[in-house]
Amino acid sequence: MAAVSLVRCERGFARDAAPDWMRQELRTGTTIMAVEFDGGVVIGADSRTTTGAYIANRVTDKLTPIHERIFCCRSGSAADTQAISDAVTYQLGFHSIELDEPPLVQTAANLFREMCYRYREELMAGIIVAGWDKRRGGQVYTVPVGGMLTRQPVSVGGSGSSYIYGYVDSNYRAHMSKEECLQFTAQALSLAMERDGSSGGVVRLAVISEHGVERRVVAGNQLPSFSAI
Amino acid sequence: KMLNCSTQYEMPNAGFSFDNSRRNAVLEEGLSEKGYSAPKARKTGTTIAGIIFKDGVILGADTRATDDMVVADKNCMKIHYIAPNIYCCGAGVAADAEITTQMMSSNIELHSLSTGRPPLVVTVTRQLKQMLFRYQGHIGCSVIVGGVDVNGPQLYSVFPHGSYDKLPFLTMGSGAAAAISVFEDRYKANMELEEAKQLVRDAIAAGIFCDLGSGSNVDLCVITEKGAEYLRAYDEPAKKGQRGGKYTYKPGTTPVLAKTVTPLTLDIVEESVQAMDTQ
Numbered sequence A: 001m002a003a004v005s006l007v008r009c010e011r012g013f014a015r016d017a018a019p020d021w022m023r024q025e026l027r028t029g030t031t032i033m034a035v036e037f038d039g040g041v042v043i044g045a046d047s048r049t050t051t052g053a054y055i056a057n058r059v060t061d062k063l064t065p066i067h068e069r070i071f072c073c074r075s076g077s078a079a080d081t082q083a084i085s086d087a088v089t090y091q092l093g094f095h096s097i098e099l100d101e102p103p104l105v106q107t108a109a110n111l112f113r114e115m116c117y118r119y120r121e122e123l124m125a126g127i128i129v130a131g132w133d134k135r136r137g138g139q140v141y142t143v144p145v146g147g148m149l150t151r152q153p154v155s156v157g158g159s160g161s162s163y164i165y166g167y168v169d170s171n172y173r174a175h176m177s178k179e180e181c182l183q184f185t186a187q188a189l190s191l192a193m194e195r196d197g198s199s200g201g202v203v204r205l206a207v208i209s210e211h212g213v214e215r216r217v218v219a220g221n222q223l224p225s226f227s228a229i
Numbered sequence B: 001k002m003l004n005c006s007t008q009y010e011m012p013n014a015g016f017s018f019d020n021s022r023r024n025a026v027l028e029e030g031l032s033e034k035g036y037s038a039p040k041a042r043k044t045g046t047t048i049a050g051i052i053f054k055d056g057v058i059l060g061a062d063t064r065a066t067d068d069m070v071v072a073d074k075n076c077m078k079i080h081y082i083a084p085n086i087y088c089c090g091a092g093v094a095a096d097a098e099i100t101t102q103m104m105s106s107n108i109e110l111h112s113l114s115t116g117r118p119p120l121v122v123t124v125t126r127q128l129k130q131m132l133f134r135y136q137g138h139i140g141c142s143v144i145v146g147g148v149d150v151n152g153p154q155l156y157s158v159f160p161h162g163s164y165d166k167l168p169f170l171t172m173g174s175g176a177a178a179a180i181s182v183f184e185d186r187y188k189a190n191m192e193l194e195e196a197k198q199l200v201r202d203a204i205a206a207g208i209f210c211d212l213g214s215g216s217n218v219d220l221c222v223i224t225e226k227g228a229e230y231l232r233a234y235d236e237p238a239k240k241g242q243r244g245g246k247y248t249y250k251p252g253t254t255p256v257l258a259k260t261v262t263p264l265t266l267d268i269v270e271e272s273v274q275a276m277d278t279q
Helices: A002-014 A078-099 A105-118 A159-163 A165-171 A178-195 B019-034 B094-115 B121-134 B176-186 B193-210
Strands: A032-037 A040-045 A049-051 A054-057 A063-067 A070-077 A125-133 A137-143 A154-157 A203-209 A212-218 B048-053 B056-061 B065-067 B070-073 B079-083 B086-093 B141-149 B152-158 B164-166 B169-172 B218-224 B227-235
Touching: A032 A070, A032 A125, A032 A137, A032 A178, A040 A063, A040 A070, A040 A125, A040 A137, A040 A178, A063 A078, A063 A125, A070 A078, A070 A105, A070 A203, A078 A105, A078 A125, A078 B121, A105 A125, A105 A137, A125 A154, A125 A203, A137 A154, A154 A165, A159 A165, A159 A178, A165 A178, A178 A203, B048 B086, B048 B141, B048 B152, B048 B176, B048 B193, B056 B079, B056 B086, B056 B141, B056 B152, B056 B193, B079 B094, B079 B141, B086 B094, B086 B121, B086 B218, B094 B121, B094 B141, B121 B141, B121 B152, B121 B164, B141 B169, B141 B218, B152 B169, B169 B176, B176 B193, B193 B218, B193 B227
Parallel strands: none
Antiparallel strands: A032 A040, A032 A154, A040 A203, A049 A054, A063 A070, A070 A125, A125 A137, A203 A212, B048 B056, B048 B169, B056 B218, B065 B070, B079 B086, B086 B141, B141 B152, B152 B164, B218 B227
């Protein structure tokens, strides 16, 4: 009852002098990607956060550390994904201390899935969980909107992913090296950022392996270009 | 023996009480049937900004509070105190911003006493975003949290739905687009104090002139390791101008060409006396 009344009150003072984008939720209209290679994973994301048509943050870091060698790539609602990441970081950290061992990527992915599925009606979150652990090496798990969980050798997500399925399907080969994966990811993200209005800024990359995490940033003018037009 | 009170104090349930929302909804419906509209919540159509400079953080805000299309307060304070080394600019619904920042200030003081350490800017941000996320955006409060602590100068923006960003320069409110253009053009890392103050002043001025919801004066708050300096009305770019000439005319300026007098015969129909309420 209270919830219904609130919605009706919102209508009263929502209509005001402030522009439309002020009242909208922040979305990471995004392109995110993760690729497994022998020895680890390469993850990448664009850096744009939008409220409607205004870019609230043009240098967002959507690659969020969950544990020392486990990251997640966030897409969807900024608030929802930040809150979920914080909750999972806490849960995983606690679990790792109890176990007295570095946690498995599969565990992290399951924690995300548990939250995204249970609260699927209230949340708008598309997450790719990627990392390295001793048992299975580099792994990529995708938890799209709705709360499904599946492991894939390469996964793309976010609004910009629609534009690069063709590129990814045709250019992915198994057993690529780390450098090849980085190239592949950077190129795919550039293509998506070129075509998707909600993706842009810089390309953030990270390599997660047994040796740790290596982060890179590719600025706008250094992105690979494809078309002559 | 304890004295018994005639009325027992009933502890309210924890959290916000939404009873008044139901009352407001009924009132709004009733009023709109008669053709009136309910009073709108005062929203600070605002320009707020913050930058990190060489020695710390500078926060800036305009001072106009609007009630729909009318200026409700020409000189309100949008930079709120959280801790001696942390201040917060609030935009969005005025009441929400005011109360939320007061709650944060109170919690942070208790937390600081508990830990025995000066408060951290991240703590304020975390408590703020966790609370706003819990209320799923119904608390319409957008804030810029800025301060200097053991980790150095920091600047965070928190949106009503509970997302946050950590950046070297930020703007929020309805005038954000106007202000960010100034920052994008002239911001450099490690600026000197005077240059940085001028930049924030210019950004807020851009909001004041180019956004209808922002206006009046520029307030600044400079926070460094040594403490915070609140510069109320640092600049008044939109001061009302002095009238240049006189527009009154001397009697006799317009020549009278002809004069006709028509007396109106009026009859007193009804006479009633209404006493004025002078108490």
